[in-house]
Amino acid sequence: MKIVVCIKQVPDTNEVKLDPVTNTLIRDGVPSIINHDDKSGIEAALRLREKVGGTVTVVCMGPPQADVALREALAMGCDEAFLLSSREFGGSDTYATATVISAALKKIGFDLIITGRQAIDGDTAQVGPQIAEILKIPQVSYAENVDVEGDKIIVKRQFEDRYHIIEIKTPCLITALTELAEPRYMSVRGIIEAYEKEVKVYNFDDLKDSLNPAHIGLKGSPTNVYRSFTKQAKGQGTLYTDISADEAVRVIIEKLEERHII
Numbered sequence: 001m002k003i004v005v006c007i008k009q010v011p012d013t014n015e016v017k018l019d020p021v022t023n024t025l026i027r028d029g030v031p032s033i034i035n036h037d038d039k040s041g042i043e044a045a046l047r048l049r050e051k052v053g054g055t056v057t058v059v060c061m062g063p064p065q066a067d068v069a070l071r072e073a074l075a076m077g078c079d080e081a082f083l084l085s086s087r088e089f090g091g092s093d094t095y096a097t098a099t100v101i102s103a104a105l106k107k108i109g110f111d112l113i114i115t116g117r118q119a120i121d122g123d124t125a126q127v128g129p130q131i132a133e134i135l136k137i138p139q140v141s142y143a144e145n146v147d148v149e150g151d152k153i154i155v156k157r158q159f160e161d162r163y164h165i166i167e168i169k170t171p172c173l174i175t176a177l178t179e180l181a182e183p184r185y186m187s188v189r190g191i192i193e194a195y196e197k198e199v200k201v202y203n204f205d206d207l208k209d210s211l212n213p214a215h216i217g218l219k220g221s222p223t224n225v226y227r228s229f230t231k232q233a234k235g236q237g238t239l240y241t242d243i244s245a246d247e248a249v250r251v252i253i254e255k256l257e258e259r260h261i262i
């Protein structure tokens with residue numbers, strides 16, 4: 001099975017810094033990591049490969065520095081890595097990002113695509129489902145467990161107060177929750193080998209056969225960030241400890257009445 005995992009390099013913090021003029025993320029000077037959900041996706045892919053054979057490819061769209069994230073994935077045991085990097089891709093919103101990644105996936109080939117559910121910086125959870133839509137393949141989101149039986153992928157999907165067990169045929173896409181699989185550590189040998197392998201770079205010219213310039217980059221992005229700002233911290237709430245349920249109800253009603261909410 002050819003498994004491709006899409007990984008995003010994200011700042012190692014929840015404090016995303018934004019450029020107040022361009023409203024885009026400032027990456028310079030911020031330490032970066034592989035997005036948590038994506039790392040679980042890598043681990044799940046490696047376990048599937050161990051079970052049924054095949055290859056695990058990692059793909060990342062980002063600036064040249066994202067090479068480090070791809071090498072970390074190689075050091076975990078992935079077979080090959082692609083960096084999608086080009087001036088034309090800069091300023092892409094989620095739709096344009098998914099468009100570029102889909103073009104690369106078409107070229108690379110795939111049976112199963114794994115993306116994270118959500119990136120910890122952009123936080124939209126849109127890119128995985130958008131890739132599936134663009135490639136016109138079925139998708140299962142919120143995967144908490146994944147297995148293969150014959151030509152079927154069995155996904156345990158987290159859904160509010162219950163789980164769905166979904167069978168899906170390849171080619172397909174799943175979006176991974178952090179709980180999907182505890183990522184393994186890189187081995188020393190893996191790290192050495194990762195730096196001996198090539199990270200292949202696809203730029204605009206490599207993908208132009210299936211890329212419409214009108215659908216990528218800042219100009220091709222239908223989303224326009226109007227303004228971004230840090231939320232004002234709210235005042236500290238009042239903490240009531242060791243009170244009974246009846247007492248808690250009384251206090252809540254009192255507070256709501258005080259504010260004329262009820």
Ligand SMILES: Cc1cc2nc3c(=O)[nH]c(=O)nc-3n(C[C@H](O)[C@H](O)[C@H](O)COP(=O)(O)OP(=O)(O)OC[C@H]3O[C@@H](n4cnc5c(N)ncnc54)[C@H](O)[C@@H]3O)c2cc1C
Pocket residue numbers: 006007008009024025035037038059060061062090091092093094095097098101114115116117118119120121122123124125126127128218221223224225
């Ligand atoms: C108008 C506009 C301009 C923007 N300009 C820039 C910019 O110049 N530079 C910039 O860094 N960001 C920019 N962004 C943010 C960028 O669009 C998002 O970071 C990106 O589309 C991913 O969205 P997300 O973080 O919400 O990912 P989610 O949709 O939450 O991610 C879900 C999963 O999709 C996969 N995925 C997401 N992004 C990538 C990726 N790049 N490579 C591989 N897999 C991925 C991962 O598996 C991830 O777990 C811009 C956004 C907008 C709206």
